[in-house]
Amino acid sequence: MDYKKLELKIGLEIHQQLKTGKLFCRCPSETQENNPDYIVERKLRAVAGESGTIDLAAMQAEVRGNIYSYNFYNDSNCLVELDEEPPKQMDAESLSTALQMSLLLDSRIVDELHVMRKTVIDGSNTTGFQRTSLVATGGVLKIEDREIRIQTICLEEDSARIVGREDGKVSYNLDRLGVPLIEIATDPDIRSPDEAREVAKIIGGMLRATEKVKRGIGTIRQDLNISIKNGTRIEIKGVQELNLIPKYAVSEIRRQTSLLEIKEELSKVKISAGKPINLSKALAKTESKILRTAIDAGGAVFGARLSGFAGILGREIQEGRRFGTELSEYAKAYGARGLFHSDELPAYGISESEVEKIRKELRVGEKDAFILIADEEENCRKCISIASDRALIAAKEIPGETRKALPDGNSSYMRPIASSARMYPETDLSPELIQKSLLSEIRKSLPKMPREYVKELRKKYGLSQNLAEKMQRSDFLKMFERLTKETKADPVIIASTFTNAVKLLDEEFILQEQHYMELFNALSEGNFSKEAVPKILEEWSKNPDKNLEAIVKKTGIKAISEQDLKKLIKEIVTQKKELIKEQKGRALQPLMGLVMKEVRGKADGKIIMKILKEEIERVDRKA
Known part of the structure; x- marks a missing residue:
């Protein structure tokens, strides 16, 4: 597609959960799967905002007439979440993290923090509104030779988690309600689907750099705002996978271009x-x-x-x-x-x-x-x-809509685009001044940006660009840095283990740092080769209480001595003399495959390659 000709505009809204306490109460943000202690049922209705009009999205939710059921847990919920008690003051750690992101993006931080109520009556909040607060406006994100303007940075409470539907009734868990969300919205400066992915990736990396964000599926959600020439702004909500962002964008562009073609056809007939x-x-x-x-x-x-x-x-x-x-x-x-x-x-x-x-x-x-x-x-x-x-x-236009991101990269209609009619001030919380002394303290401890960190990982540990980027985004980054100091193992092998082998395990965090310390110490002492590491980790994750020696013994991958390795390679090369005569240097790869099949995990690939080259050259000289 010619995105320039289409006058494509994309803006992003990044919603990231913080791993602090809840925003307006002091309850923990823990997922609950047990039977609730109480169930509360409510019905909600739409009301006019300050402008005197009712938001269309809220009206649609009221027309459906659903009953909403809320699961309450004594050990992780309170009366604030049931809207039976006024909210407490905003969580200080959450605010500090939002201010940190504002400074990193060079945004203009507000002098006074005002909490607003945003009408939401789809049942996802017991109050019928979501509390949100504008923290900063403006700012800029640099990507290669372009700049993407930041529109707003807000701090808001997450919604309740839907756990069931039946005719006329929707059930929610209150475990997620009130979890702090940083919302970073860009201006519609993004000009291609791939650029949208890159912007989301960079902002996500900056958020992780604060070390205050939750990780895993559902903890970060991207909303895409997309428009094309003669089209309209469409909001696609709930994109969770970074690599699917371009697919959602392309699908919406196709939808709008198709609707414009339909509009053209319908304009020529009487409907x-x-x-x-x-x-x-x-x-x-x-x-x-x-x-x-x-x-x-x-x-x-x-x-x-x-x-x-x-x-x-x-x-x-x-x-x-x-x-x-x-x-x-x-x-x-x-x-x-x-x-x-x-x-x-x-x-x-x-x-x-x-x-x-x-x-x-x-x-x-x-x-x-x-x-x-x-x-x-x-x-x-x-x-x-x-x-x-x-x-x-x-026949007249493409209507502005909020659409739900579907797993296949398409989207489906949810509701009309929300308007300012749904915003009004919070009546239970006073405005809060942003102290200059607080900003000064935050400036002193701003984290390194992902690009800077990647450069440092490459320079300090000799990682490739790709491996450094993966390591910087990994949950094992800090452990990697400690292990490179405390073991003699090659940093490249440690990084590759965390970004590849560990990622394939069913339980990523069942093994503790001490397990990895033993593993890499034994590796550097030559007890087994780097090729054996994935198999050892797989077996150890099933039996984490066993010692490493027992795991290595069970896998049957104890290191082969260099003398025995030379003997084995010499035998294989002797058997394949005719292959060496025919292919000379090109015989290296097939012979490498034969050797690896015999000693996989028992010898280092570099050592195998060195000995094999020497033996091939010896046979070739005799020939």
């Missing part, structure tokens, strides 16, 4: 949406399981004509996703179980004759399409009207 019509009688004998279930439960099947939409609903706009899917997702967001459209029928047990009945009842012509929803009658009327309205909007 309209028919009134929702009850089709239950016409489909009374249907064998479609979905339609049958709704009718037998006292519900209904409703349909609506979309004039001028023939062939449009089946148009692919993302990989494996069609325009009809967009309409279905809008209907689902307001409570429908799903939606059928004419471009995919007959299917799902709906026969061809039934399709003809539907077309007749709805007065669908050759240039028209139709949509169906099976549910409770009131829900059918509401949701089919919403889906019809979304179809008609396609």
Whole structure:
């Protein structure tokens, strides 16, 4: 794609959990999987913000009418999380970390910290709002020869963790609610999907450099704001894997370009949406399981004509996703179980004759399409009207949306883009001055930036650029630095072990530093080769209480003496004289493979290579 011609703009919002206590209470931030001590149920409703208007995203959540259930644990929750007690003062360590990031990005720190309430009534917060505070504005991130402007740095509380859904009810655990999040938002200065990944990688590295952030899946989430020429800003929420960022961006670009093509087509024909019509009688004998279930439960099947939409609903706009899917997702967001459209029928047990009945009842012509929803009658009327309205909007614009990141790199509709209508001041907390003395103290202990650290690792330990980058991002960085001082093992081998061999273990942290100390001391003494390390670690992680000698014995990889190694290599070379005569120096690699097969883990590869070269040269000279 020509991103410049498309006028692509991407902005990022990075949300990183901190490994401090919770933001507005003193509870620990521990994941709970046991049965709760209490369960509290609530319903939430949307209200107008300071501007006097109701946020559309909040209104959508209210229309669904869900009941929200919260799991409460005595040892890790308190009344603050249940909204039965005012919040406590903001956690000092969390604020210090946010200020540290602000200084690293050269942002303008506010003089006074004001906590705001952001209306959120999807049940993810017991209060019906999320507490958030602006810490800094502006700043810049340098990447190669470009600068990406920083828009804002905020400190906010994370939402409750969803643990279950059933009809009309959503269940949450309160273990994650209130965990501090640093939110770093960039301006839409990013000009390609790959650049978006690079920016996220650099900011993530800076956050880890503070040593105050949580690690692992779900602890950092990226939201992408994407727009193209004649398109609109779309927010894709919840991207967790760094390497998938380009895929989400490309998928959204394709979606918007496809929607613009649909808009162009629809502008050339007369379009309209028919009134929702009850089709239950016409489909009374249907064998479609979905339609049958709704009718037998006292519900209904409703349909609506979309004039001028023939062939449009089946148009692919993302990989494996069609325009009809967009309409279905809008209907689902307001409570429908799903939606059928004419471009995919007959299917799902709906026969061809039934399709003809539907077309007749709805007065669908050759240039028209139709949509169906099976549910409770009131829900059918509401949701089919919403889906019809979304179809008609396609002829005018691409609507601004917040979309959910799907595992396959696509996204699905969640809600309208949130507006400033949902923000209002916190009434239970006073503004807090940012003391200059605090900033002076933080400036004295700013961490090294990832790029500086990588340069130091390369220079000090002789690591390659790739290995240094991996090591800098590793949870074992500090241990690596200690072990290089306290053992005689090659730093490259230690780094490779932590970034490759340890990563493959099922339990990364079951082995302690003392295990690795013994391992690398034994390696440097020649008790086994570096090739044996992965196998030893695999076995030791299963039996961490055993001593290293017993593990080495069990694996059967005790080091072979150099004398025995020379003897073995000489035998193999003698057997392969004809190969050496034919291929000369090119015989090295196949012979290396044969030797390694015999002594893997028992001898160092460099030593094997040296002896093998000498033996090949000897045989070659005689020939």
